[in-house]
Amino acid sequence: ILLTGFGSFPGVARNPTSLIVEQFRTQQHRVEGLEFEALVLPVSYAGCDAWIRERFEPQRFDAVLHTGV
16 A cells, blocks of 8 residues: 655645654554555645656556645
8 A cells, every 4th residue: 555645845845644644654564464654745736746756667456645735
């Protein structure tokens, strides 16, 4: 399962979704039988486009949960 949040952007100095993702990653939450990856995405069309191509081409996820402000 992929959990994503976003970095800061104009008007939002510290995106709360990045805090959630960072907390999830650092506390290493475990659910028996599931593997998680938690990432903070860049807030730019070009940055996300490159990220999507890198992440989804070689790797498959059963579920993706994108969070946003």
